[in-house]
Amino acid sequence: MPRKVCVVVTARPSYARIKSALKAIAEHPELDLKLVVAASALLSRYGDTLKIIEQDGFDIAARVYMVLEGENLVTSAKSTGIGLVDLASAFDRIEPDIVVTVADRYETLATAIAASYMNIPLAHVQGGEVTGSIDEKVRHAVTKLSNMHFVSTPKAAERVVRMGEDPATVFQTGCPSIDLAASVLGRPGAGFDPVEKYGGVGPDIDISNGYLVALQHPVPTEYEQSRRQVSETLHAVHRLGMPTFWFWPNVDAGSDGTSNAIRAFRETVEAPNIHYFKNMPPEDFLMLVRSSKCILGNSSVAIRECSFLGVPAVNIGSRQHSRERGRNVVDVDHDQQAIVDAVTYHLRNGRPPRDTVYGDGHAGERIANLLAQAPLTIEKRLTY
Amino acid sequence: MPRKVCVVVTARPSYARIKSALKAIAEHPELDLKLVVAASALLSRYGDTLKIIEQDGFDIAARVYMVLEGENLVTSAKSTGIGLVDLASAFDRIEPDIVVTVADRYETLATAIAASYMNIPLAHVQGGEVTGSIDEKVRHAVTKLSNMHFVSTPKAAERVVRMGEDPATVFQTGCPSIDLAASVLGRPGAGFDPVEKYGGVGPDIDISNGYLVALQHPVPTEYEQSRRQVSETLHAVHRLGMPTFWFWPNVDAGSDGTSNAIRAFRETVEAPNIHYFKNMPPEDFLMLVRSSKCILGNSSVAIRECSFLGVPAVNIGSRQHSRERGRNVVDVDHDQQAIVDAVTYHLRNGRPPRDTVYGDGHAGERIANLLAQAPLTIEKRLTY
Amino acid sequence: MPRKVCVVVTARPSYARIKSALKAIAEHPELDLKLVVAASALLSRYGDTLKIIEQDGFDIAARVYMVLEGENLVTSAKSTGIGLVDLASAFDRIEPDIVVTVADRYETLATAIAASYMNIPLAHVQGGEVTGSIDEKVRHAVTKLSNMHFVSTPKAAERVVRMGEDPATVFQTGCPSIDLAASVLGRPGAGFDPVEKYGGVGPDIDISNGYLVALQHPVPTEYEQSRRQVSETLHAVHRLGMPTFWFWPNVDAGSDGTSNAIRAFRETVEAPNIHYFKNMPPEDFLMLVRSSKCILGNSSVAIRECSFLGVPAVNIGSRQHSRERGRNVVDVDHDQQAIVDAVTYHLRNGRPPRDTVYGDGHAGERIANLLAQAPLTIEKRLTY
C-alpha cells in the first residue's frame, strides 16, 4: 500500500516553495498525497491560494481555518492554537504515514506539534537556515520535533546536524522552490502581460525599458516599526521613478502596520510608477521576477530563487539577516537613500552569474523518493 | 518597577520541581510573581495541585483549563492547542516581562509558543536533558524557543550550548526540585504517618520494618503497552511482599492504559502489601521517599531527587533512558523477575552515597536572582 | 440522490434515545446516514458508547473530542465552544442536507449553532418538554434554532407551537427511545445474567426474588449539593436492603460531586446489597429495568421508558420536575426516609398499567420518513 503523505500548506509562499514536491509526491506510485490547505492559504485577501491549488489539479483533503483576526501578537499565538486543534482532527481522520511541514511560518509549529504528539513521523522542508527573528525560533523548534530533514544548502545540513539531529535523517535535497524557478528559466516571456492577466491597482506603467519588483513583509519582532520601514521603501521606489510592480505582503503579526502604510502612501503620494498586485501564481510571479532589472524588499525570493535565476536583488533590513546568499544580493538598511543607491548600483552593473547554492532544480523528485523509501520512525534522541 | 515574572505550572510534578524558585521569586524585591495554574494542576483527579498551591500561600493570576478528555494522542495535541489559545489571553492581560516554563510535558510547548509569539522573553527550567520519547522532542523544541536556560547538570548545559544557544544565556543553576529535597533532608520523620494524613485506599500496611515506594507513568510512544508494563511492576511488588506505597500516575496520553491496569489488578489480585495514594504535597512525598528502602518505577524522582537523597532506585523501562544518574540507580526492563531481583539487590546493599549532579539545594535563589538581573531580550540566533 | 442526514450523538443516553431512528435512517433508500460521535460518547469512562455504536454496525463519519476536563461550570461552557469549532469543520467536510440533534444536553447547542450558522436545516428530537434546570434553557434555545421538530408527546407539540414555531414543522412522532423499549418488551428475559455479561463491581447479589435499579445524575444548577443528594439515595438503598443495581452517572458539570460521593460511600459503608455498573448497551439496560421491581433516582428513563414498560418508579428531586408522566411515578425529595417509603409503597402495590404518552414504538420510522420527505428550509420566523 502506498504511504499516505500529508502535506500542510499554510500560505501562498509556502505553496510556491513546495509545489514541485507536491507534484512529485502525487505522481509517485508508492505515495498517496493528502493535501491540507490551512491559514492564509484559504483566504481570498491573501491571494486565493486555494483556488490556485485547485487549478493546479491537486485534491484537497482538508481545509483548516485558523487565522484569528486582529493581526497582532496575541492573535498570532491564538491562531496557532486554533490550527493545532483542527489539524489534530484532520490527522485523526486522514491517518497519514508521514506529515510534511514547510519552512518557518508561525503556523508551521501547529503542524509539527500535531504530528509529533500523534506519533506521526514528521518531515521538515527548509530546516537549518538562519535568518534572525521569530521565524528562526520557529524553524529550529520544528527541527527538534522532526524526524526527517529536507534541507536546501550545505550549511543548513551542517547546522541541523550540529543541533543534534542524526545525520542519517538529514538530506540535502535543495529547495523545491528552485525547481519552480528552474521550470520558468527557459520559458519564453513573450506574450506575458501581467497587468492584462492579473489587473492589480494603480497607474498603467510602461515596462518596455525594464522594471523593478518590490515585496516587503512586516517583521514581527519589530512590530511598531513596520509602518515606518515600508514607508522608506515606498519613497525610495517613488524617487527611483522606474516602473515598479509592488506586491502586497502576506498575513503576519504586524502586516496591519505594513498594509496601512501602503494604503496611506497611496492616498497621499501620487506615484505614477508603481502598480500594485495582491498576488499571482508562483510561476507567473517568477516569470515577472526573472525578467526584472532588480528585485527589492525583504522577501526570501530575492535571496533564494533570484540567486538561481541571476536576478539582482536589494535586500532591505533584518528579515533575511544571515541567510546564505549568492552574488546577486546587496544588503541595505531601512533607509530611503541607501535603497536608491543599491538599486542604482545594480542597474549599472547588470545581471550577476547564476548560483546553485539553494538547489539544482530537482528537489521535488528527491523529496518524493525519500518519502517513499526512508525508514519511518518517531523515535529520536540528541546525538550528543 | 519590579519585573513581572509569569510562571506557568501545568502538573503536580512540575509544581514540586519549581516550588523553591516560586518562593524565591515571590520574595525577591525586584520581582513580581504571576502564577498561572493550568492543565492537570487544576484537576482534582490528578491530586488537587491547585489547592496545594493555594495552601502554600501563592496567589493565582490565572486558571487555564486545557485537558481535553480522551487520554489519547489526538486529545494531547488538541489540549496543547486549547492551552495555547487561553494562555495567549492570559499573557495579553497579565503583560509579563518574562515567562517561565518548566521541563518537558506536552503542555509546556503551549506556554513556550504563546510567550515567543507575543515577544515575551522566555526562560526554560530543565532544558538540555536527554530521556528519549516525545518528552525529549518537546524539551529541545522549547529550548529553541527560549531566551534563558536554567539547566540542572553540567552535561545539560553543554548540550544546550551545542544545540546553538548563546552560552551567555545558559545558566547551570541546578534543579529547583533538589532544593525541596534539601529542605526535607534534615527534617525529623518521627510523627509523620502518611496513611493517617492522606488516607489513600487499600489495606493497612505495617511499615515499621521499612517500605517501598512505587510510581509508574505511561510512556506515550509505547501507548498500547502501558497496560502490560504496569502490570509487570504490580506483580513484582506483589511477589516482593514488602509493604509498598503505590502512587497513581499523572495525566498523559496513555494514562488510561496504566490506570485501567491498576484498577484491574486491584480487582483481581488480593495484594495485602500495597496501599495506594493518589497524591500528596511534594514535601511529604519526599519525606516518604527519603525514608523508604527503595523507590521503583519510571519516575524522574528516582533519578534526580533520590540521587541527592541517597535513596536506592529501580528504574524500569525506557522513560528515563539516558538521563544522567548517580550511583543509586539500577535499570531494568518491564520484566517482573528483573524488577524483583533489582529491588532485592538494593535491599541487600543499603543506601548509596549522596550525589549533587542535579543540584546543591540553592537553585531557586539562583533562578530568582538571574530573572531579576539578566538582560531581557527576545532576539536570538544560532551560534553557528 | 439520497439526502445526507448528519446525526450528532454526544452521550450514552442520547444514543439509546435515537438508536431506532438511526437504524431507520440507515435503511431508508432516500437517506444517507452520516453519524458524528462526540463528547462523552467517545470516552471510555462514560461507557464506551463509541464501541457499542460500532458493534451495532453504524459507520462513524467523524469523531469530535470536546469534553474539557474540570467537570465544573466553566469547563461545560468551554466544552461547548470546543465542540462548536470542531463540528463546524466536520459539517464543512460532510456537507449534510440536514443535521439532527437530540434532546437537551449542553453539547446539543453546539450542534444546533453549527448547523444554523452554516445554513443547514436543523431537525430537533425531543423538543417542547419541560423539566426545569439548565437543560430546559438549552432545549428551548435549540427549538428556536431548529427547522423541524420531532416531539414525543401532545403537550410537547403544543408547547413548541406556542413558542412560535410553524405548526407545519412540528411532528408528534413519539420518542424513539420508546421504540427500543418496545423491542425489549416481548423479549424472553431468561438466560440474561447482567453480572455475568458486564461484570461491574461490588458484592454478588441474589436477584431471584426481585431487585431495584438506581440511577442518579448530578443537577448542574445545584452543583454544591450533588454530593449530599446522592448520599441520601445511597443510604436509602442501603436501608432498603433489597438487591440493587446502581448505575454510574454520565458526565456533566457536577458529576464529580456525585462520583465522589459514590466512591466515598463505597469506602465507608459495607453495603452487601449494591452492585455497581458503569454502563451497558441500552437494550440490556432496558431488559434489566423491565424486570425490576422498581427504578429509583432522577433518570428520565424512569419517566419515559418505564411508563411504556409499566415499571414502578421513584423519582427523586427536581431534575425531572414537570415532565409529563404516566401512573408509574411517585415523586420524592432528596430525603432518605421519603425514598425508602416510596419504594416500599411500590413494592406493595405492584406494576402499574402501561402508557403510550411518550410514544407507541414507531418513532424511528416516522422520523426517517419525515427526513426523507419534508421540505428543506433554513428560513423561519415567529408565527406571531
Next chain:
Amino acid sequence: MPRKVCVVVTARPSYARIKSALKAIAEHPELDLKLVVAASALLSRYGDTLKIIEQDGFDIAARVYMVLEGENLVTSAKSTGIGLVDLASAFDRIEPDIVVTVADRYETLATAIAASYMNIPLAHVQGGEVTGSIDEKVRHAVTKLSNMHFVSTPKAAERVVRMGEDPATVFQTGCPSIDLAASVLGRPGAGFDPVEKYGGVGPDIDISNGYLVALQHPVPTEYEQSRRQVSETLHAVHRLGMPTFWFWPNVDAGSDGTSNAIRAFRETVEAPNIHYFKNMPPEDFLMLVRSSKCILGNSSVAIRECSFLGVPAVNIGSRQHSRERGRNVVDVDHDQQAIVDAVTYHLRNGRPPRDTVYGDGHAGERIANLLAQAPLTIEKRLTY
C-alpha cells in the same frame, strides 16, 4: 456590595445601541460595570470601536479576540465557538453577578451560552423583535437562555411573553439606541464637518443642498447574492447623483461579497457623488443621519433611530423584514429603479412626524435601575 454587571460588546452597532445603558450602569451607585470588548469591536478594519470605547471613558475588563478569518459560514460558526471558549475564561475571572448581551449578532449566542452554563443570570437587550434571517433564530434562542428581558417595543414584549417567558421578567424599557438619538436631537449641527473630522475616501462632495446616507449589510442566508444586491444600491445612488455618504458594512458571513462589490464598483465606476466612510462614533453618525434628506440601505438605524428622529428611510431587501416601523420607512426590493423611485418620493415629501415606538430616550436609566433591583435568578421554566 454593588452588583457586578458584565456587558459584552461585540460590534460597532451594538456599542452604539447599548452606550446609554453602559453610562447609566457605570454611574449607578449599586452597580459595578465590567465591560468586555469582543469580536469585530476589537478590529481596526471595522472601525476601531475599542478606541472609541476607551475615548468615551470606559474601562475594559477583558478583550476577547474571536473573529476567525474566512468570512464564510464555517468561520462564523467557528468564531462563535472560539468566543465561547474565551468568554468562559473571562467570566470565570470576572465573576459577574449579571451578564448583559445585546441584540442578535451571531456572537451574541456565545455570550448567552457562557453565562447560562456558568449559572450567571443573563439579561438580554432587544429581544422579541422579528426580522427574518439567521439573526432571528439567534435572537429568540438568546431569549430562551435569558433571565431578564429588556425589550424595545410593546409588540416585542408581547412576543417574548408568548414564547413562554415569565411576564415578571419582561421589561419594556425602550431601546437604548434611542437614548443616543435623543441626545443628538437638539444638538446644534453647525460646525460639524464629517469629512474634515473623519476623512474617509472618495471625492469631495458639496452637501450644502442636502445629502443621503447609505449603509448596506450583507444578509447571511442570501450569501451568494450579497454582491449583486449591494451593486443595485450603488448604481441607484450613482444615478440619483445626489451627494451621498456611504458607510462600509460591519463583519458578517458574506461581508466579503459586499465589500468586494463596493471595491469593484469604486474601481470601475466614476461616481463623483459618493464619499465613503469606514466608521464614525455613533453620536456623530446620528448627527449626520439626523440632518440627511434620506437614509437608504438595510440598516436597522433607518427603522429604529430614524423613526424617532423623523428621518425618511428607504429600506432595501429582506434584512429588516417585519420589524415594527414608524411612518418614515418605504420598503423596496434590491432593484435599482425601485430604490431611485423611493428616494425620489421621500425627497418630494419631506420629513415624516417623529415616533416613539422604539423608545422615549430613557432606556439606559431604566435598564440600570432594573439591573440594580431585579431579583437575580438563573432558574426559569416555560409558563405553559
